[in-house]
Amino acid sequence: MEKAIEVKSLKKSFRDTEVLKGVDFEVEKGSILALLGSNGAGKTTVVNILSTLLAPDGGSASVCGFDVITQPEKVRENISLTGQFAAVDGILTGRENLIFIAKLRGIKNFAQTAEDMLKRFGLSDAANKRVGNYSGGMVRRLDIAMSLVGSPAVIFLDEPTTGLDPEGRLEVWKTVKDLANSGVTILLTTQYLEEAEQLADRIAILHSGNIIANGTLEELQKLFPPAKVEYIEKQPTLEDIFLSIIGKKEEK
Amino acid sequence: MKNTTGVLFGRLMKHILRSPDTIITVALMPIAMMLMFVYVFGGAVKLSLAGNVNYVNYQLPGILLMAVASGIAYTAMRLFMDSQQGLFARFHSMPIKRSSVLWSHVLTSLISNMLTIVIIFIIALVMGFRSSAGILAWLAVSGILVLFTLALTWVAVIPGITGKTMEGATGFSYPLIFLPFLSSAFVPTETMPKVIRVFAENQPVTSIVDSIRSLLNSEPVGNDIFIALAWCAGIIIIAYIFAMRAYKRRI
Numbered sequence: 001m002e003k004a005i006e007v008k009s010l011k012k013s014f015r016d017t018e019v020l021k022g023v024d025f026e027v028e029k030g031s032i033l034a035l036l037g038s039n040g041a042g043k044t045t046v047v048n049i050l051s052t053l054l055a056p057d058g059g060s061a062s063v064c065g066f067d068v069i070t071q072p073e074k075v076r077e078n079i080s081l082t083g084q085f086a087a088v089d090g091i092l093t094g095r096e097n098l099i100f101i102a103k104l105r106g107i108k109n110f111a112q113t114a115e116d117m118l119k120r121f122g123l124s125d126a127a128n129k130r131v132g133n134y135s136g137g138m139v140r141r142l143d144i145a146m147s148l149v150g151s152p153a154v155i156f157l158d159e160p161t162t163g164l165d166p167e168g169r170l171e172v173w174k175t176v177k178d179l180a181n182s183g184v185t186i187l188l189t190t191q192y193l194e195e196a197e198q199l200a201d202r203i204a205i206l207h208s209g210n211i212i213a214n215g216t217l218e219e220l221q222k223l224f225p226p227a228k229v230e231y232i233e234k235q236p237t238l239e240d241i242f243l244s245i246i247g248k249k250e251e252k
Numbered sequence: 253m254k255n256t257t258g259v260l261f262g263r264l265m266k267h268i269l270r271s272p273d274t275i276i277t278v279a280l281m282p283i284a285m286m287l288m289f290v291y292v293f294g295g296a297v298k299l300s301l302a303g304n305v306n307y308v309n310y311q312l313p314g315i316l317l318m319a320v321a322s323g324i325a326y327t328a329m330r331l332f333m334d335s336q337q338g339l340f341a342r343f344h345s346m347p348i349k350r351s352s353v354l355w356s357h358v359l360t361s362l363i364s365n366m367l368t369i370v371i372i373f374i375i376a377l378v379m380g381f382r383s384s385a386g387i388l389a390w391l392a393v394s395g396i397l398v399l400f401t402l403a404l405t406w407v408a409v410i411p412g413i414t415g416k417t418m419e420g421a422t423g424f425s426y427p428l429i430f431l432p433f434l435s436s437a438f439v440p441t442e443t444m445p446k447v448i449r450v451f452a453e454n455q456p457v458t459s460i461v462d463s464i465r466s467l468l469n470s471e472p473v474g475n476d477i478f479i480a481l482a483w484c485a486g487i488i489i490i491a492y493i494f495a496m497r498a499y500k501r502r503i
């Protein structure tokens with residue numbers, strides 16, 4: 001399988017804190033990888049390096065075959081970033097935000113592009129309202145819609161559901177699932193195990209600067225001792241796996 | 253790599269047109285000052301000026317500089333908002349020229365300050381401002397005002413990018429607003445105590461104010477204009493270097 005993202009022994013420190021200690025992972029073209037980690041694990045740092053906002057201290061990273069350090073322009077042509085905090089213009093309307101991004105990307109029929117996105121993300125009714133008045137879920141959907149303008153091959157979603165109420169989270173999940181069917185490659189970061197279970201083809205767990213586990217949900221479940229037979233048989237949830245792996249690491 | 257300054261500029265102009273208060277509020281304070289100087293202090297100040305001086309003309313250049321000094325606080329504010337809202341990150345991960353993000357803010361600052369200046373000129377006209385200047389002198393005045401605005405704009409870019417809070421990003425403009433008071437803008441420097449006078453006569457506002465005043469009154473400008481231009485150019489170059497450095501680090 002062709003790789004859309006390749007990360008090899010990636011290192012990054014901020015002053016004395018070593019945030020990434022040699023991170024390795026790959027994402028197959030057209031698949032979704034969830035990068036799972038708790039607060040401060042370094043998820044945003046990985047995403048920022050891959051989207052050319054931050055230079056790594058060591059190791060290498062490439063997106064669609066282009067090196068993030070030596071060919072950042074090429075990388076930017078192939079990606080889009082939906083950052084941890086929605087990057088929308090609150091003074092413009094939803095439609096204007098989309099038209100603005102379409103123009104920035106040099107899309108000729110920007111009006112039609114914006115219209116299509118509004119429809120696809122269920123924002124047609126609110127299209128002419130200022131984004132400052134949108135709900136959290138609407139802002140996030142617009143934020144993702146803006147990232148999809150220009151049909152990038154690789155999409156980074158940094159904690160797309162953090163701060164959303166359950167309804168907003170479901171909306172975003174649906175959006176991501178629809179995206180997955182359209183053939184784009186997605187790297188998604190999350191603190192929620194359930195989210196990773198729901199959306200991802202593969203899950204990589206980032207902990208203390210390393211990837212401590214990487215596989216499909218089934219593979220990760222195998223890492224865990226076989227299901228205990230009590231009165232009822234209970235499959236281990238991802239949460240159990242996560243806690244067990246971290247527990248083992250910390251014992252060492 | 254596309255140069256997208258135009259598209260980015262269009263977005264910022266929408267901000268200004270949607271909150272015209274940014275232009276009106278900026279114009280209000282200097283206009284209030286102008287009313288105060290002309291109708292309250294003007295009578296007293298005139299006693300220390302030559303008999304035929306039109307005081308509206310006399311104080312107008314200082315008022316214009318004050319307007320620019322308060323206007324650029326909004327430039328810093330817009331930059332701060334963009335970086336806070338994550339828009340910089342979005343732009344910088346897109347295939348567009350990174351410097352065009354900054355230039356669009358600089359251009360917006362220039363246009364909005366020029367609008368404020370036009371408003372103040374109109375009010376001054378109503379209050380009795382008259383100029384005998386020809387087209388060349390007016391062009392020179394516009395040029396100086398553009399350069400001064402650019403200089404303060406690049407100064408404003410620095411806290412706009414590096415500021416951690418809104419107050420931190422915009423607070424720098426307060427001392428700048430008061431600079432015209434310690435200059436030849438409203439009263440002749442001869443009436444000031446020695447220390448203040450030395451400062452007043454050697455700070456940029458005095459040479460800029462004197463040049464604009466002479467140009468508008470069709471009087472010889474002498475060396476003032478060169479000192480004024482040197483100040484503007486110097487500030488632009490130094491602030492630009494530091495702003496670019498801060499911007500690169502921000503990315």
Ligand SMILES: Nc1ncnc2c1ncn2[C@@H]1O[C@H](COP(=O)(O)OP(=O)(O)OP(=O)(O)O)[C@@H](O)[C@H]1O
Binds near residue numbers: 014019037191
């Ligand atoms: N610019 C920076 N300067 C200094 N330290 C930083 C910087 N950016 C991140 N860090 C530190 O690096 C660590 C990892 O940060 P990062 O934002 O990548 O984590 P994260 O996994 O995205 O966390 P969260 O879930 O809170 O978003 C944190 O301890 C953070 O304090």
Ligand SMILES: [Mg+2]
Binds near residue numbers: 084
């Ligand atoms: Mg983060």
